Amino acid sequence: MDSPAVIEVTGLTKRFGAGVLAVDDLSFTVRRGQVVGLLGPNGAGKTTTLRALLGLIRPTSGTMAIFGEIVRPGIAVLSRVGALVEGPGFVPHLSGRRNLELYWRANGMAVSEAHLEHCLDVSGLGPSADRKVKTYSHGMRQRLGYAQALLGKPDLLVLDEPVNGLDPRQIVEVRESLLRIGASGTTILLSSHLLSEVEQTCSHVVVVHHGRLMQSGTVAEVTASVASAYLEVDNAGGAIALLAALPGVRSVEPSPPGIVVQLDGAKRSDLVAALVGAGLRVDTVTPRRSLEDAFLELVGEHSV
Amino acid sequence: MIAVEFAKQVRRVRTWVVAAICIIIPFLVGLGFELGGNNNANGGNGLNFVTHQSGIVIGIFALSFSSVLLIPIVFAIFTGEPIASEARWGSLRYLLVRPVTRPRVLGSKLGVSIVLAVGTTVLIPITGTIVGIAFFGLHPVHTFVIGSGSSVVSGASVATLPIGSALGRLLLATAYTLFSMLSVVGVATLVGVATENALAAMSSGIGLYIVSAILDALPGLSRIHPLLPVHYLEAWTNLFVPGGSLEGMLHGVISAGIWGVVPLFLAFRIFQRKDILC
Numbered sequence: 001m002d003s004p005a006v007i008e009v010t011g012l013t014k015r016f017g018a019g020v021l022a023v024d025d026l027s028f029t030v031r032r033g034q035v036v037g038l039l040g041p042n043g044a045g046k047t048t049t050l051r052a053l054l055g056l057i058r059p060t061s062g063t064m065a066i067f068g069e070i071v072r073p074g075i076a077v078l079s080r081v082g083a084l085v086e087g088p089g090f091v092p093h094l095s096g097r098r099n100l101e102l103y104w105r106a107n108g109m110a111v112s113e114a115h116l117e118h119c120l121d122v123s124g125l126g127p128s129a130d131r132k133v134k135t136y137s138h139g140m141r142q143r144l145g146y147a148q149a150l151l152g153k154p155d156l157l158v159l160d161e162p163v164n165g166l167d168p169r170q171i172v173e174v175r176e177s178l179l180r181i182g183a184s185g186t187t188i189l190l191s192s193h194l195l196s197e198v199e200q201t202c203s204h205v206v207v208v209h210h211g212r213l214m215q216s217g218t219v220a221e222v223t224a225s226v227a228s229a230y231l232e233v234d235n236a237g238g239a240i241a242l243l244a245a246l247p248g249v250r251s252v253e254p255s256p257p258g259i260v261v262q263l264d265g266a267k268r269s270d271l272v273a274a275l276v277g278a279g280l281r282v283d284t285v286t287p288r289r290s291l292e293d294a295f296l297e298l299v300g301e302h303s304v
Numbered sequence: 305m306i307a308v309e310f311a312k313q314v315r316r317v318r319t320w321v322v323a324a325i326c327i328i329i330p331f332l333v334g335l336g337f338e339l340g341g342n343n344n345a346n347g348g349n350g351l352n353f354v355t356h357q358s359g360i361v362i363g364i365f366a367l368s369f370s371s372v373l374l375i376p377i378v379f380a381i382f383t384g385e386p387i388a389s390e391a392r393w394g395s396l397r398y399l400l401v402r403p404v405t406r407p408r409v410l411g412s413k414l415g416v417s418i419v420l421a422v423g424t425t426v427l428i429p430i431t432g433t434i435v436g437i438a439f440f441g442l443h444p445v446h447t448f449v450i451g452s453g454s455s456v457v458s459g460a461s462v463a464t465l466p467i468g469s470a471l472g473r474l475l476l477a478t479a480y481t482l483f484s485m486l487s488v489v490g491v492a493t494l495v496g497v498a499t500e501n502a503l504a505a506m507s508s509g510i511g512l513y514i515v516s517a518i519l520d521a522l523p524g525l526s527r528i529h530p531l532l533p534v535h536y537l538e539a540w541t542n543l544f545v546p547g548g549s550l551e552g553m554l555h556g557v558i559s560a561g562i563w564g565v566v567p568l569f570l571a572f573r574i575f576q577r578k579d580i581l582c
Binding site: 056074078081092099103108 | 307311316390394395398399402403404405406581
């Protein structure tokens with residue numbers, strides 16, 4: 001049985017002004033306990049989708065529901081959501097700690113329910129939490145923004161590029177924190193243009209490009225749906241001409257020192273047989289099934 | 305929500321700078337009269353007093369001098385900025401992803417801004433009166449109508465307001481002046497919400513005053529004068545003119561009410577529907 005839907009996006013479309021179509025008929029579902037990556041290049045409509053989901057912008061058409069409630073500005077169910085949208089934002093003349101307190105108290109919640117000290121620990125700011133935010137570096141603000149999203153142990157976390165601007169060590173810390181939170185049953189929707197990030201953190205992925213849904217499913221499903229092979233042969237030019245004409249091959253491109261073949265039915269063994277049959281020498285054959293490949297192929301189909 | 309907003313705004317340097325200015329200005333007014341030595345003062349708007357007779361006069365003049373520019377500027381600063389500042393800091397979206405309705409967010413910000421604007425500008429007549437009393441003592445206020453005698457010596461139409469009455473009238477005049485600022489509050493809030501630009505919001509609040517003051521001074525436009533938000537701004541001076549009519553103040557309250565309520569209504573409406581992109 002599927003666990004209950006936490007987020008249901010149905011036919012979400014957002015057009016800004018008369019022209020730009022930021023999100024185009026996007027639908028996806030996030031179920032309880034899933035850690036879902038919203039993956040797409042910059043400008044794919046990820047942030048617009050998250051903003052709409054939190055009631056910050058009105059969709060041109062389509063509906064969104066969180067915990068079964070239709071999203072409108074300031075709905076009560078937002079008390080169960082922690083969010084980081086398009087970077088952190090704080091009142092500069094107050095301390096990090098004070099900012100989190102005021103954020104939490106804005107709807108009349110007692111600070112004692114916020115788990116403030118725990119969240120500040122996660123931020124790793126230490127004594128800097130008592131300094132004014134305007135003295136913070138970009139990375140410190142980002143970590144404070146992450147900590148703010150965790151206040152009150154929300155049932156759903158919506159995070160827009162959570163590791164943006166962090167150094168490698170901090171990225172690892174946030175990733176481990178996300179894995180811990182996800183393992184404890186919290187539902188997480190995070191957006192990223194970093195494929196490796198999604199692959200390492202998420203159970204599911206929703207791929208978007210130009211505001212449209214490209215594919216969704218478990219990380220394994222999405223990567224498996226796209227088969228490709230990397231080959232090194234003694235005559236790359238000849239191999240490209242030969243393989244491109246082969247049935248079950250979608251495309252062949254040079255990727256020095258070898259070539260990359262996108263498969264559409266053909267098996268890697270078919271490629272090797274064809275090459276050897278034509279008298280070419282095959283040095284290396286490797287499957288390419290990373291999310292990055294899947295992503296590039298999905299995006300590539302529509303980038304023309 | 306209101307407590308949260310108060311905590312944010314009170315700590316701002318801006319709040320304290322404005323409060324300091326509102327204390328310094330009436331101090332300078334008092335000093336000016338003390339050094340000036342002239343016994344009579346003419347506020348240029350029908351106000352004529354024997355200054356050295358009573359300190360309360362300094363409070364009245366401080367209010368008169370400030371009502372044209374300083375007080376509108378303070379109101380424009382406080383009410384034009386809150387939404388725009390949060391937008392600039394990027395914290396507006398985090399206010400609005402809380403389960404709090406947008407009218408409540410805007411209402412709290414507006415309420416706190418008005419309280420701070422009133423709280424600082426009210427220092428002007430208060431400080432003026434205190435400074436005046438220090439210089440000239442607390443005495444009944446003598447006022448006279450110009451034309452029937454430009455010096456006290458001619459004396460014919462000098463009216464005397466007892467201390468209690470004079471202080472009461474100053475209080476009423478202050479309340480009237482601050483209420484008149486609803487037009488600035490309305491326009492600055494509307495522009496602040498619509499543009500998310502603090503400078504645009506503040507300057508449109510002040511600009512409204514400057515432009516309508518210019519229009520109000522053009523005799524050819526006398527037909528539209530009653531519609532301008534500054535037209536009745538100094539109607540309170542009749543409180544200190546013997547036999548002065550208070551009809552202007554009544555019109556002023558209505559005018560400020562309309563100039564305040566209409567843009568505020570639009571501001572709330574725009575904010576409710578706005579896409580928060582900052």
